[in-house]
Amino acid sequence: MSQLLAAQVARAAPPWNVSAWINSDRPLVLADLRGRVVALHAFQMLCPGCVSHGIPQAQRIAAQFRPEQVSVVGLHSVFEHHDAMGPVSLAAFLYEYRVRFPVAIDEAGVGTPIPRTMEAYQMRGTPTLILLDKQGRLRLHAFGRPEDMAVGAAIATLLAEPYDAASDLAERGDAADVATGPMTPPACDDDGCSV
Amino acid sequence: MSQLLAAQVARAAPPWNVSAWINSDRPLVLADLRGRVVALHAFQMLCPGCVSHGIPQAQRIAAQFRPEQVSVVGLHSVFEHHDAMGPVSLAAFLYEYRVRFPVAIDEAGVGTPIPRTMEAYQMRGTPTLILLDKQGRLRLHAFGRPEDMAVGAAIATLLAEPYDAASDLAERGDAADVATGPMTPPACDDDGCSV
Amino acid sequence: MSQLLAAQVARAAPPWNVSAWINSDRPLVLADLRGRVVALHAFQMLCPGCVSHGIPQAQRIAAQFRPEQVSVVGLHSVFEHHDAMGPVSLAAFLYEYRVRFPVAIDEAGVGTPIPRTMEAYQMRGTPTLILLDKQGRLRLHAFGRPEDMAVGAAIATLLAEPYDAASDLAERGDAADVATGPMTPPACDDDGCSV
Amino acid sequence: MSQLLAAQVARAAPPWNVSAWINSDRPLVLADLRGRVVALHAFQMLCPGCVSHGIPQAQRIAAQFRPEQVSVVGLHSVFEHHDAMGPVSLAAFLYEYRVRFPVAIDEAGVGTPIPRTMEAYQMRGTPTLILLDKQGRLRLHAFGRPEDMAVGAAIATLLAEPYDAASDLAERGDAADVATGPMTPPACDDDGCSV
Numbered sequence: 001m002s003q004l005l006a007a008q009v010a011r012a013a014p015p016w017n018v019s020a021w022i023n024s025d026r027p028l029v030l031a032d033l034r035g036r037v038v039a040l041h042a043f044q045m046l047c048p049g050c051v052s053h054g055i056p057q058a059q060r061i062a063a064q065f066r067p068e069q070v071s072v073v074g075l076h077s078v079f080e081h082h083d084a085m086g087p088v089s090l091a092a093f094l095y096e097y098r099v100r101f102p103v104a105i106d107e108a109g110v111g112t113p114i115p116r117t118m119e120a121y122q123m124r125g126t127p128t129l130i131l132l133d134k135q136g137r138l139r140l141h142a143f144g145r146p147e148d149m150a151v152g153a154a155i156a157t158l159l160a161e162p163y164d165a166a167s168d169l170a171e172r173g174d175a176a177d178v179a180t181g182p183m184t185p186p187a188c189d190d191d192g193c194s195v
Numbered sequence: 196m197s198q199l200l201a202a203q204v205a206r207a208a209p210p211w212n213v214s215a216w217i218n219s220d221r222p223l224v225l226a227d228l229r230g231r232v233v234a235l236h237a238f239q240m241l242c243p244g245c246v247s248h249g250i251p252q253a254q255r256i257a258a259q260f261r262p263e264q265v266s267v268v269g270l271h272s273v274f275e276h277h278d279a280m281g282p283v284s285l286a287a288f289l290y291e292y293r294v295r296f297p298v299a300i301d302e303a304g305v306g307t308p309i310p311r312t313m314e315a316y317q318m319r320g321t322p323t324l325i326l327l328d329k330q331g332r333l334r335l336h337a338f339g340r341p342e343d344m345a346v347g348a349a350i351a352t353l354l355a356e357p358y359d360a361a362s363d364l365a366e367r368g369d370a371a372d373v374a375t376g377p378m379t380p381p382a383c384d385d386d387g388c389s390v
Numbered sequence: 391m392s393q394l395l396a397a398q399v400a401r402a403a404p405p406w407n408v409s410a411w412i413n414s415d416r417p418l419v420l421a422d423l424r425g426r427v428v429a430l431h432a433f434q435m436l437c438p439g440c441v442s443h444g445i446p447q448a449q450r451i452a453a454q455f456r457p458e459q460v461s462v463v464g465l466h467s468v469f470e471h472h473d474a475m476g477p478v479s480l481a482a483f484l485y486e487y488r489v490r491f492p493v494a495i496d497e498a499g500v501g502t503p504i505p506r507t508m509e510a511y512q513m514r515g516t517p518t519l520i521l522l523d524k525q526g527r528l529r530l531h532a533f534g535r536p537e538d539m540a541v542g543a544a545i546a547t548l549l550a551e552p553y554d555a556a557s558d559l560a561e562r563g564d565a566a567d568v569a570t571g572p573m574t575p576p577a578c579d580d581d582g583c584s585v
Numbered sequence: 586m587s588q589l590l591a592a593q594v595a596r597a598a599p600p601w602n603v604s605a606w607i608n609s610d611r612p613l614v615l616a617d618l619r620g621r622v623v624a625l626h627a628f629q630m631l632c633p634g635c636v637s638h639g640i641p642q643a644q645r646i647a648a649q650f651r652p653e654q655v656s657v658v659g660l661h662s663v664f665e666h667h668d669a670m671g672p673v674s675l676a677a678f679l680y681e682y683r684v685r686f687p688v689a690i691d692e693a694g695v696g697t698p699i700p701r702t703m704e705a706y707q708m709r710g711t712p713t714l715i716l717l718d719k720q721g722r723l724r725l726h727a728f729g730r731p732e733d734m735a736v737g738a739a740i741a742t743l744l745a746e747p748y749d750a751a752s753d754l755a756e757r758g759d760a761a762d763v764a765t766g767p768m769t770p771p772a773c774d775d776d777g778c779s780v
Contacts, residue, residue, distance in 0.1 A: 046284075046291045051246060064539045084287030089241075092279030096241045096383050149447075149454045152542030160550030188291050252734075259734045344642075344649045347737030355745030436674075436681045441636060474677030479631075482669030486631045486773050578681050 013138045017107040017116035024102035038132040042075040045093040049192035054127025074103035077118040125194035134163040144191040212302040212311035219297035233327040237270040240288040244387035249322025269298035272313040320389035329358040339386040403528045407497040407506035414492035428522040432465040435483040439582035444517025464493035467508040515584035524553040534581040598723045602692040602701035609687035623717040627660040630678040634777035639712025659688035662703040710779035719748040729776040
């Protein structure tokens with residue numbers, strides 16, 4: 001089993017709060033993805049580490065695994081320069097970078113620059129890669145630059161698990177309680193942008 | 196002498212048509228840069244080849260040569276997705292990618308998506324690197340990904356030339372007549388975005 | 391399941407014919423590795439694609455997975471420039487490139503430049519990555535540059551399989567009959583060196 | 586002028602002590618190269634930083650500049666693992682890595698592992714790039730990984746200098762007195778191998 005994967009006691013992934021979808025003709029919800037592994041890639045279009053590392057990695061996931069087995073979903077979680085990364089800019093960005101998988105625009109927070117899904121998942125910044133197992137449980141949470149070898153192994157490990165509809169947590173909607181590291185001041189470096 | 200450099204018969208570089216400057220407290224004009232080599236880097240913030248290659252190369256030019264000898268100037272020449280790459284988005288982009296050199300926003304064209312300076316220099320797309328010699332003459336025009344070895348050699352070759360104020364073409368403002376290749380339909384690939 | 395993996399009908403991996411071991415105080419034999427996944431990396435120390443891609447990938451496998459789960463084994467399969475890649479040169483190479491996993495020197499063939507293990511596995515050249523499952527069956531055979539994402543997924547898929555000692559093929563020693571592509575004349579390119 | 590170049594007071598480059606040449610049908614001597622810039626690239630075939638950085642850079646120099654203007658010369662200066670990097674191994678290495686420029690085998694030292702030319706030039710390790718001007722004077726001495734931009738600029742700067750046969754130092758053979766940093770214990774890291 002991959003060293004990156006959280007123990008199986010992980011709880012259900014929080015729902016996604018999305019203001020709009022790109023590359024999808026209808027909203028995606030977690031319940032629809034049961035039975036598949038979900039790779040949720042949170043990014044900002046002006047985060048250098050996302051552009052050079054995170055998005056190409058998400059594209060390699062989408063190329064390596066069949067869509068009926070692994071759903072790759074982008075999450076545009078803007079927590080800085082909000083005016084610079086609106087939907088029009090994002091759409092052009094996705095077009096030019098040839099991102100074909102569905103991308104959700106994370107809904108703006110109220111009284112905070114942190115958007116709602118990012119907050120619910122307690123992300124530390126972008127890029128962040130989240131893996132959900134076939135039952136919608138949060139199993140991996142990686143901020144920064146996990147290696148392809150580790151990501152490929154983690155996804156395959158989840159794929160090899162049986163899908164047990166009976167124990168599926170879809171109805172419960174519990175918040176995940178994944179431990180995250182200490183918060184740091186907002187800043188971008190080569191690895192990514194921190195909250 | 197670098198194999199990239201045009202013959203010395205090159206004529207004066209066209210003036211820059213600029214709607215706003217970033218990273219400069221005043222507009223730069225060609226006449227003010229006489230005596231220096233000028234590296235003009237035309238880019239679009241959502242052009243993948245500019246982000247991965249052109250801008251890092253321009254930053255390496257700025258790091259390698261002293262500013263009193265070589266002026267690195269960015270030119271944001273948007274010819275597609277105009278709404279996606281406005282001044283607010285550009286400013287955030289430059290901040291996140293740590294671009295410190297002055298950047299001019301190329302003035303929009305009338306009745307054409309091609310901005311005015313891009314048109315005047317007959318650029319084929321982005322990224323484009325233009326080198327002007329100490330007398331303001333257009334000496335190199337490279338679309339795509341020229342190698343660092345070639346660019347370093349071309350700049351040093353121009354630096355080694357004497358600056359002859361008497362033959363300076365500053366007053367003439369002739370349009371350059373650099374030969375460019377055939378136009379192709381607008382498209383981005385790994386190398387850059389073509390008009 | 392990884393798209394790279396062969397069907398489970400694969401037969402037992404052929405034994406290794408080895409003239410000497412480096413980084414191991416005793417000879418390794420397949421039977422000793424039952425219960426583990428084995429990543430066999432065949433290379434030549436003067437094969438550019440092995441040095442730039444294959445060996446770093448084998449090192450990333452060794453770093454990602456625990457040795458009691460995945461055994462990474464190098465196989466120095468020299469089929470050209472035999473005098474240039476003797477044991478003394480190889481030992482210095484492994485030291486300078488910090489290769490810590492066990493490396494077998496493939497035994498010279500008789501009447502052929504192809505060494506014996508390379509021949510038995512019907513390898514097309516170097517680098518070649520071979521994966522054996524916990525029961526010693528040949529499950530993946532990749533010549534050239536498989537992506538890390540695919541390799542990590544393939545290994546994790548094999549790790550997730552149960553180890554069934556009862557059906558273990560250790561005693562049988564059948565030759566594998568993995569299909570390989572057409573042979574091409576000996577040559578090295580960026581991807582590797584072909585027989 | 587490139588920031589890497591030594592002042593013009595540099596003295597004549599020491600002669601080369603060579604036991605054999607590869608890729609040249611006759612020995613090259615400094616006096617024959619007067620009027621050209623010489624790029625002397627010292628390496629060891631089992632030095633990782635040489636293989637990944639130094640040799641490709643030397644090949645880019647050879648590709649960028651015309652041979653009648655810039656002579657690229659390799660110098661195989663072995664100071665460790667002498668038995669592992671003999672002439673037969675070197676010849677295979679150069680063939681596989683497609684090194685076409687002349688390579689000198691630095692003559693073994695007496696009572697020291699440091700070969701004679703390496704000693705005479707006071708090199709700190711490999712890779713080392715040495716630039717000689719048209720008059721055979723030592724003008725640049727870079728251990729490790731100088732950037733292509735800097736190397737291209739340094740060579741072009743030397744090319745732009747006039748060749749003054751009258752002041753040529755060919756006859757004097759003075760030892761260079763380039764300052765070098767403090768010696769460190771022999772070791773290889775990503776940058777190169779130190780004496």
